[in-house]
Amino acid sequence: MGPMTQVWRAEDRYRGGEADAGIDTRHAFSFSGHYDPDNVRFGLLVACNEERLARGAGFALHPHRDVEIVTWVAEGELEHRDSTGQTSLVRPGDVQRLSAGSGVRHTERNAGAGPLRFVQMWLVPGEFGTPPEYEVVHGIADNTPFALPRTDAVLHVRRLAAGARTAVPDAAWAYVHVVRGQAVLDGATLRTGDAARIADAHALEARAETDAELLMWEMHAEPVYG
Template sequence: MIRIQRAGERYPGGDRAAGIETRHALSFGPHYDPDNLRFGALLACNEERLAPGAGFDEHPHSHTEIVTWVVEGELTHHDTAGHTTVVRPGDLQRLSSAGGVRHVERNDAGVPLVFVQMWLAPLSPGGEPSYEVVRGIREPYDLPEADARLHVRRPAAGGRVAVPAADFVYVHVVRGTVGLDEELLHPGDAARITDPRGRTLVATTGAEVLIWEMRDWRKALG
C-alpha cells in the first residue's frame, strides 16, 4: 500500500569525472532490478546533478514522455525537432519523444544544476515528437499521453496536502520535510502509494513536493 524509498537507497549513477551525478529510483541503464522496473506509468525518476559546463551529449529517445523539474540552476535543452530552451526553477519541461527524437541537456551556467527527471510510458507508441515548457507552473499538469497528472505542491509548515485518489500515486520530496502516516520524508525521499484513500501529507517545514497520480495502464488500455 505504501513503499518508502529513502534518498540514500537510490541507485548511484552518472560520471563524476565528467561532472555528472545521478540517483535512480527505478531500474535504469546498468542498474537492473526485475522487481523495480516501473510504478504505474512511471519508468524513471532520476535526480541529476551537473557541475558547471557538464551535460549529456546528443542522445536518442523514443516512446517516452519525459518531464523535467529544475530544482537549482539552469538547464539548457536542445533537440532535433528545433527547440532550444533554458529551463529554470519553477518551470516544467515536457518532451514527448514519440516516434523518435534526439536531444542535448547541459549546464551552461556558472553554478551547479540540480533537476529531477521523470519518464513515463505513453499509452500508445509512435507519433510526432512534441515539446513545451510551462513557466512558473501553478496548476496540476495533465499528461493524457500517459493517463497521468502531476501536482507541484509547496505547503508551508503545518500545511496539509491530500493524497490524490488514483490507482498509483508517487510522491517525491524536493525540499523540506513532510509526514505521511508515521513516516517523515526528507529531500530525495519518495513514497509509492497504491491505496491513497484518506491519506494526507503534512508539512513539518516549508516544503516542495512532486505528486504523480496515475491510472492503472491496464485499465486505460481496456
C-alpha cells in the same frame, strides 16, 4: 483494503552518472547498468532520476523513443536542445515535457553560473509511434494540475510552508517525491530525495514539517504493450 505505502529513501537510490564529467545521478528505478526485476516501474512511471550537474556539464546528444520525459528544475538553469529544433532554458518553477514519440534526440546541460539540480521522470505513453512534441510551462502555480498528454497521468506540484497540509491525489498509483524539505505522509517522515509509492491512494494527506516542495504523480493506468 486501505492504501499500501512503500517508502524509498534517497540513500537507497542507484548511483550513476560520470564523476569525471561533473555528472552525479541517483536512480529510483532500474536504469542503465542497474537492474532489479522487482523495481522496474510503478504505475506508468519507469524512471525518476535526480541529476546534479556541475557548471558547464551536460549530456551529449542522445536518442529517445516512445517515452514521456518530464523535468523539474530544483536549482540552477538547464539548457535543452533537440533534433526538432527546439531550444529552451528551464528554471526552477518550470515544467518541461518532451514526448519522444517516434524518435527524438536531445542534449541537456548546465547553462547557469552555479550548480544544477533537477528531477527527471519518465512515463510510458498510452500510444506509440506518435510525432514528437515539446513544451515548457513557465512558472507553474501550486495546485495547478499538469495533465500529461498521451498518458493517464497528472503531475501535482506542492510548495508548502512548515505546518501546512496538502491532499495526496486519490489514484490507483500515487507517487510522491520530496524535492526539498521534510514532510510526513501516512505515518512516515520523508526527507529531501525520499519518495513514497502508494497503491490505491485514498484520503491521504502530507504535512510539511519544514518548508517543503513535493512532486506528486496521480496515475490511473499501467503500461499496455502490443
